[in-house]
Amino acid sequence: MDLQTYLDQAQKIVFLTGAGVSTASGIPDYRSKGGLYGGKERPEYLLSRTCLAKEPQKFYAFVQKMYYPKAQPNVIHQKMAQLAQKGRAKIITQNIDDLHRQAGTPEDCLVEFHGNLYEIFCQKCGQRHLSYQDYLASPIHIGCGGILRPDIILYEEGIPTSRLQRAIVAIQRADLLVVCGTSLVVYPFADLLEYRQSRAQVVALNREALSLPRGAQQIIGDAREQFAQVRV
Template sequence: MIVSKDVVSEMARFISSKDCQSIIFLTGAGVSVASGIPDFRSPGGMYDTLKPELITATSMQRKMMETDPTSVVYKDMFLQNSFPYMEVRRPFILGTQKQKWKATIAHRFMELLHEKTDKLTRVYTQNIDGLDHQCKKIPKEKIINVHGTLSEVACENCSEEMDFDEFCDKVSHNIKDIYEIDENAPSASTPIVCPSCGKATVKPKTVLFGSSLPSEFFDCSDEDVMNADLLIVAGTSLVVFPANSLVYRVNDDCKRFVVNMDAVGQELGLNFYGNDYSTINDRRDFFAKGPCEDIFLDLIDKLGWMEDLQRMSKQLPPASASLLRDDA
C-alpha cells in the first residue's frame, strides 16, 4: 500500500514540476477540524445531541426530528416552519459573522498554492463554514461551495438576496437561543420575513436536503475534470454524491492525492496498492494518512513555503498556530 513517509515529498516534487499545471481540490470537514467548528454528524455532534423539545415546532415536527435529526435541514420542513433550521443554526450563523472560527493550515495551503504557483484551478468544498473565503488571495470564482455557505443569505422561496450583516442582526433579535449561550437572545422566536416575497424563508445559502446543488458545481467541474493534472482530496469520507464524482470524472492522466485519517474512495476507483509501480510517473493514486493540518504543514515545508505560512500565524486558529510553533 503506497502510504510511505515519502509520499508528501513525491507530491511536493510533482506540484513543482512542469507536468503539473492544473490542480483542483475536493475538501470536507477534515480541513476545518482545527478551527474548532462543532461537528454535525459524529457522535456527540449537533445531530446526535439535538433536543427537539427545545425547538419551536409542532408535535409532529418534533417527532420527525426525534426519528431523524437531519430533518431540521430538509427543504420541506424549512418551507413549513423555518424555526428549527434557524434555531439550530443560530450560533453558527452569528459565529460566522464574527469570524469566531479561522481558516486552518489546510486552507492556507490552498491560498499559498495559488499565490506561489498559479496552479490552483478550483476548490470544491463540501463545507458550509465559509473558511475558504477568509483566504482573500484566492479569487472568489475559484471557490465552489458545493453544499452552499453560511456566509451568504437569500430567500429560499424567491431567491432575493439579503445583506449578511443585516440578516445576522435579525437573527440576533428574532431567533431564540436553544443552546443558552446568548443571554441577550429573545425568549421566543419570531419570523424573519423576506422583504421581496413576504415569506419567512430567508436563510443562509446552504443547500437543504431536497434542493439542487448550485449550478456552478456542474458548470465548472465539467471543464475542470478534463484539464486537471492533480486532484487533492482532503478531509472527506467521499460518500456524498455528486461531490465524490470528481474522483472518477477526472481524466486518466490526472494524479489523485488523498489526505485523510483513513484510506477512502476505493469503491470510486482509487487504488493505493502498488503492484507494478516503481516511480512517481507510474503511480496515479497516493494516500497520506493523518490529520490534514499535519500533512499540509509537511507539504508546505517540503515546498519551501514555511516563511510565508509563518507570516500568517496570527490569522490561524489556536490549534494550528500551536502546531506551527511546535514545528519551528
C-alpha cells in the same frame, strides 16, 4: 511520495475539501456521530426544504447552531488559497463555513458546492447579500416580512447546474486531485472524480485508510501538519 512532491509535479491542482478541513478551525462536523446536535430529529430533516417550509422555527433553531463566525481559516485553507492565487489550484468544497473565502481564495478558483451559510437571502422578495448578523438576530426580513434563509443546499434541493458545471470543468482540466478532510466514497466527490482525466493523479489525505478508487494514492496523517510543511 509526500504532498509537496505531488504538488510540485502538478500543473493544475484541484483540492476537494470536506468537514475535516474545518475541524482544525474549531468547527465540528454536524454529521459526525454523537455530534453536538444529537437531538431527537436528524439533520437530514432539520436541514430539509420540507422543514424550512413547514416548520421554519425548527429549521432556524438548528441552522443557527451551525454558525461559527469567530472561526478562522487554518493553515490548510491558507496554503490552498496561496496556490489558488498563483493560478495553480482550484478548490471544490463541501463546506459552507466561508473559510476558504476568508483565507483569500479568489472567487473564480472556488466552488462552494453546498453554498455558503453567510450568504443570506429573503425567500419572499428575493433580496440577496443580507447580513448574517441580522439573520442570527431574527429570521424575518424587516423590509418585507418574508422568511430569510442562508444560501446553502438543503436536503431535497439539487446543486445548481452552473455550479456543478464549474466543478466538472475544474476536474476535467486537473492533473492532480487532492482530497482532504472527507471520504472519497460519499456523494458528491465520488461522482465528481469520475470526470477526471485518466492520467490525473488522485491523492487522499486522511487520518485513516479509506477505500479509494483504483489508482488513487493515500497519505495517512494529520492534514494540518502536512500543509504546514508545504512550500508554495
